[in-house]
Every structure is written in structure tokens, then in C-alpha cells.
Amino acid sequence: MQVVGTQVIPSHGGKSGFTVEFVSDGGEVVSVQMKGADDLNRQNAIDKAKALMGEFASAEAQEGGEMRVRESARVSKAEQELEAQLDRGLEDTFPASDPVSVTSPSIAGDGVKH
Template identity: 60%
Template structure:
């Protein structure tokens, strides 16, 4: 992948962390999600460096006989974890707040009624 750009996207204005996207020449996009740490040292200036460190760690990962260490966890839907799914739904609604407001539809039509011919 030939890197042509990077993008740092704040999650809830940076309160929850950042997503760093690495964009390739062929349209590939690799995203790294960084959650806010307990000592609050993550910010928009160092998010790119931390994402690079995560990518280096991932690239150097050597799968040995025990693949369970590197395997991804099943999604909340596959695991049947309704509590996690509700939490993810709430997060999604909060992240898309203005767009999540219901659409207001009004119809203004005036009844013409019967017309008389003079």
C-alpha cells in the first residue's frame, strides 16, 4: 500500500478518542480507533503517532501455534450480547445526533370545495 494521505477524526469532539485513517493510492483505507486513555494524554496532535505505533505492532505480529491470542473477538450480534448492542446503538445515535432527529413533515392543502357557476 502506497500511503497518499492520513486523516485524524475526533470522536465526539475528541472526548471519546480519535480515529486515524491511512489512505492508499489505490483507494485503500486502514482505520485505527484510539480511545481516550485514563490519563487523558491522547489528543489530535499525538493521535497520528499513536496510530502509527499500533500499525507497527500489528505489522510485527507473528502468529505462532496459538492463534487465539491474535484472533478478533466475535461481534456483539454474533455473540448475542444484547447489552453491548444497545450500548453500540446509543453511541451511534449520539454520534449522529443532528441527523437522528425525526423528520418533520407538514402538509398544507386547502380544500377547494364545490365551485358554483354563475
């Protein structure tokens, strides 16, 4: 496998961190999401993401090849986690989550039918 592209995506302008996506020649995409830190910026995000992937790979090898995996709430159907994720999503999109006001167009007419 060969990496043919990378993309650095800032979260909240980089204040909340960055997501680095590595794209392989086969079309697979690996994303590394990193929380914001004082020394993390757009220029060094790729190098830090590579180092983080290396740490994960070496941790897996040290633990006998198995890592603990936590299923997402959608897979495990953990209702409380789904509710918490929904609440966080609604908070993140608060201004856009206000209900839209609906108005009905009115057509003026003389009321007389011929």
C-alpha cells in the first residue's frame, strides 16, 4: 500500500484540533483525529498523525496483536450513548437547529366568481 494523498482538516479553525486523512493508492482512507494542543498546528499535524499511528501499531504488537475495540453507539445500540451523541450534535449546530418560521403566501383576489 502506498499513500497517494493527505489532507489536513482543522476543527473549529484548528482550535479544537485537526483531522488528518491519508489516502492509499487503493482508495482506502485512514483518518487520525487529534485534539488541539499548544504545539499542534497545520504544519506539523501530518507528522504527529504518523507518529500516533506508529504508537497504536506498536501498542497492538506489545499486547499480543489484540486491541480493545469499543463499538460505536450505532452498532451496539447503546441508547444513552446515542442520546448523548445527538445532544452534542444539536449543541454544535444550535443556531441552525432553531425551527424555521413558516409563512403562507396570500393571493389577493376580488372574491367574485364569473
